[in-house]
Amino acid sequence: MKYTNINFNNKTILITGGAGFIGSNLAFYFQNNYPDATIVVFDKFRNNETFSNGNLKSFGHYKNLLGFNGIIISGDITNTDDLKDLEISYKFDYIFHEAAISDTTVAEQDVMMSTNVNAYENLLKIAIKHNSNMIYASSAATYGDSNRFEVGYEQPNNAYGFSKVMMDNITTKYLKQNLNISIVGLKYFNVYGQKEFYKNSTASMVVQFGHQILKGLTPKLFEGSDKIVRDFIYIEDIIQANIKACSPKKSGIYNVGTSKARSFEDIVNILQKELNIDNGKEYIPNPFVGQYQFFTQANIDTTKEYLGYEPKYSLEDGIKEYIPNIIEIYKTEVKGK
Numbered sequence: 001m002k003y004t005n006i007n008f009n010n011k012t013i014l015i016t017g018g019a020g021f022i023g024s025n026l027a028f029y030f031q032n033n034y035p036d037a038t039i040v041v042f043d044k045f046r047n048n049e050t051f052s053n054g055n056l057k058s059f060g061h062y063k064n065l066l067g068f069n070g071i072i073i074s075g076d077i078t079n080t081d082d083l084k085d086l087e088i089s090y091k092f093d094y095i096f097h098e099a100a101i102s103d104t105t106v107a108e109q110d111v112m113m114s115t116n117v118n119a120y121e122n123l124l125k126i127a128i129k130h131n132s133n134m135i136y137a138s139s140a141a142t143y144g145d146s147n148r149f150e151v152g153y154e155q156p157n158n159a160y161g162f163s164k165v166m167m168d169n170i171t172t173k174y175l176k177q178n179l180n181i182s183i184v185g186l187k188y189f190n191v192y193g194q195k196e197f198y199k200n201s202t203a204s205m206v207v208q209f210g211h212q213i214l215k216g217l218t219p220k221l222f223e224g225s226d227k228i229v230r231d232f233i234y235i236e237d238i239i240q241a242n243i244k245a246c247s248p249k250k251s252g253i254y255n256v257g258t259s260k261a262r263s264f265e266d267i268v269n270i271l272q273k274e275l276n277i278d279n280g281k282e283y284i285p286n287p288f289v290g291q292y293q294f295f296t297q298a299n300i301d302t303t304k305e306y307l308g309y310e311p312k313y314s315l316e317d318g319i320k321e322y323i324p325n326i327i328e329i330y331k332t333e334v335k336g337k
């Protein structure tokens with residue numbers, strides 16, 4: 001589905017983090033709708049290096065790009081030589097900046113800041129030189145301990161959330177200059193959908209519960225899960241927001257959610273209904289009390305007004321559309337492994 005009248009054919013589009021969950025979905029959006037666009041995916045891809053929390057340092061995976069026929073560059077956004085090569089080899093019309101340490105539990109603050117904050121500003125400088133509109137991924141994690149989910153009320157409670165606030169601050173600073181480009185920061189809430197599987201344990205609970213249920217296990221929920229509510233947003237609505245952010249009425253930072261908080265219990269109920277499997281539910285103590293977001297719900301008034309964004313997927317609709325892929329990935333990547 002096309003979300004804009006812009007014709008991206010013959011445009012050159014950079015997608016950093018294009019081998020990851022959201023970036024690879026964007027790459028296919030352009031490939032499928034605009035076959036004459038030049039799509040450049042820049043990503044660090046995975047190796048076996050891990051952070052101190054045991055998780056991979058980067059989640060990019062070639063399997064997210066099977067069938068992609070654009071340009072692939074394996075590089076590091078923190079490496080200024082890699083960025084220089086990008087700058088001199090192309091002239092981008094749009095930059096979608098998705099590359100980041102996306103794992104909210106990473107403790108290495110030095111790498112978090114250089115990857116998420118400093119590299120963003122360097123990419124923004126390229127965008128200004130190339131005259132390319134910049135659309136970058138911020139996060140609902142910027143709200144942290146806040147209970148007001150509106151831009152201006154951020155209260156991050158981990159290094160990841162802090163790094164995304166710093167990206168937003170850089171944006172605000174640049175927007176005070178008279179630039180010829182638009183800059184839009186999108187504060188994604190909890191995203192789920194196709195191509196998230198390779199984020200391993202950091203993938204959404206939708207796919208994790210889905211696979212537990214398919215394995216015949218009883219899904220384990222934290223005690224009080226009916227009251228732990230979040231704004232879960234389906235990947236297709238994230239794509240819509242990114243595309244609409246290419247021609248904003250006003251540059252700025254916007255929430256991207258459904259504006260309807262739903263519980264983890266709801267996720268399990270919907271999955272059990274759609275998969276037609278009921279293994280019951282098990283309740284376990286929540287080890288994260290005190291450092292856990294119990295409620296998130298995007299205020300999307302300005303996103304509607306300035307981007308023309310309108311979420312299309314309820315949690316029921318999103319999971320229903322996602323189910324065939326959850327089953328497929330289960331068969332090819334999980335079962336028997």
Ligand SMILES: NC(=O)c1ccc[n+]([C@@H]2O[C@H](COP(=O)([O-])OP(=O)(O)OC[C@H]3O[C@@H](n4cnc5c(N)ncnc54)[C@H](O)[C@@H]3O)[C@@H](O)[C@H]2O)c1
Pocket residue numbers: 016017018019020021022023042043044045046057058059060061075076077078097098099100101102103115137138139140141187188189190191192199
């Ligand atoms: N998925 C969500 O629920 C969610 C919510 C809020 C914000 N975000 C943000 O959206 C963006 C995309 O997230 P995602 O869910 O697709 O995560 P992801 O981890 O699948 O994608 C990030 C990609 O960036 C790449 N990358 C990491 N470090 C890099 C580096 N130094 N140089 C080049 N590439 C590098 C990774 O290999 C990966 O492919 C991120 O900025 C993330 O912080 C995601």
